[in-house]
Amino acid sequence: MTETLTREATETADLVKTIFIAVAPGTVWEYLTKQAHIGKWYQPAHADLAPGSDYAMGKDGARTIWGHIMEWHPPQRLVTTFNVGPLEGRETTVTWDLVAVAGGTKVTMTHAGIVPEMAEECAILGHLDAGWDAHLASLRGLAS
Amino acid sequence: MNQTAEATFRALADPTRRAIVALLAERDLTIGAVAENFDMTRPAVKKHLTILEQGALIQVEAKGRERINRLNPQGLQAVTDWVAQIDLFWSRRLDTLKDIIERETKND
Numbered sequence: 001m002t003e004t005l006t007r008e009a010t011e012t013a014d015l016v017k018t019i020f021i022a023v024a025p026g027t028v029w030e031y032l033t034k035q036a037h038i039g040k041w042y043q044p045a046h047a048d049l050a051p052g053s054d055y056a057m058g059k060d061g062a063r064t065i066w067g068h069i070m071e072w073h074p075p076q077r078l079v080t081t082f083n084v085g086p087l088e089g090r091e092t093t094v095t096w097d098l099v100a101v102a103g104g105t106k107v108t109m110t111h112a113g114i115v116p117e118m119a120e121e122c123a124i125l126g127h128l129d130a131g132w133d134a135h136l137a138s139l140r141g142l143a144s
Numbered sequence: 145m146n147q148t149a150e151a152t153f154r155a156l157a158d159p160t161r162r163a164i165v166a167l168l169a170e171r172d173l174t175i176g177a178v179a180e181n182f183d184m185t186r187p188a189v190k191k192h193l194t195i196l197e198q199g200a201l202i203q204v205e206a207k208g209r210e211r212i213n214r215l216n217p218q219g220l221q222a223v224t225d226w227v228a229q230i231d232l233f234w235s236r237r238l239d240t241l242k243d244i245i246e247r248e249t250k251n252d
Contacts, residue, residue: 015230019238023249031245041241109238114230115153115223 015111025098025105029075032096055080067091082111149222155199160184161192165201165215172214 021028031037038045043057043065051072058064064084070093071079078096092113099106155161164178179189193213196202200219205212 015227015234017234017238019242021242022246027245027249031241037244040244042237107238107241109234111230111234114227 015114016108017110018106018108020101020104021107022104025075025100028098028105028107029078032078033074049078049080067094071095149226152199152201152219152222155196155201158192158195161196164189164192164196168202168213168215172212174210174212178213 031041033049035045035048038049038057044059046056046058046061049055049069051069054066054068056063056066066083067081069078069080071077076098080094082092082094092111095108095110095112097108097110099108156165160182163182167173167178167181175186175190175193178193179186182189193202193204196213197204200216200222202219203214203216205214
């Protein structure tokens with residue numbers, strides 16, 4: 001089961017998901033970065049991920065998901081840019097934070113930039129949770 | 145991203161259009177009434193309203209000779225759907241990641 005941290009997502013317009021996996025962070029890191037493992041849960045990777053390099057994933061050599069490795073701190077933190085066709089060139093970032101906890105690893109995935117900044121200004125994500133009345137209130141706030 | 149969400153984002157990408165949305169959140173307005181609030185020509189305002197309509201953020205209703213612009217509360221649905229789609233994508237990927245790792249390491 002994954003859990004969406006709704007409050008945080010509303011404030012930052014980032015999608016944040018946390019999951020517990022019953023292995024050490026070093027093992028999770030291998031599954032996030034090694035070509036041999038990535039395809040099992042994500043998309044077939046064209047190569048191992050490596051610090052400072054570009055990456056691409058997709059079946060039969062197709063580039064379905066691609067980006068650049070921005071931060072590389074094994075086995076704690078991995079930050080990548082994330083592009084996918086439907087984003088139409090709008091670049092987003094995906095951050096993985098691995099924290100050792102009793103019996104395993106707390107894995108937090110943060111996907112930032114999925115809603116354009118301008119839309120954030122209009123408090124669109126607020127609307128997702130707070131409902132239309134609150135949304136109208138924030139729009140009135142913009143007008144004043 | 146689906147087409148409507150993209151149109152909605154495009155509609156919101158301009159500060160004048162965001163200001164128009166804020167105005168229409170207060171009350172329904174004719175094109176002329178919207179234009180009074182901005183230092184621009186009526187055709188320029190009409191152009192902005194058309195883009196907002198394409199983004200499903202407003203609805204335009206003909207009332208006699210007037211055209212009344214009104215906010216469309218459903219307009220943000222496309223954006224909501226877009227975020228939900230990404231949410232579901234990651235939920236599935238993360239569930240699979242957990243399953244695969246825990247299954248494979250158990251056998252080590």
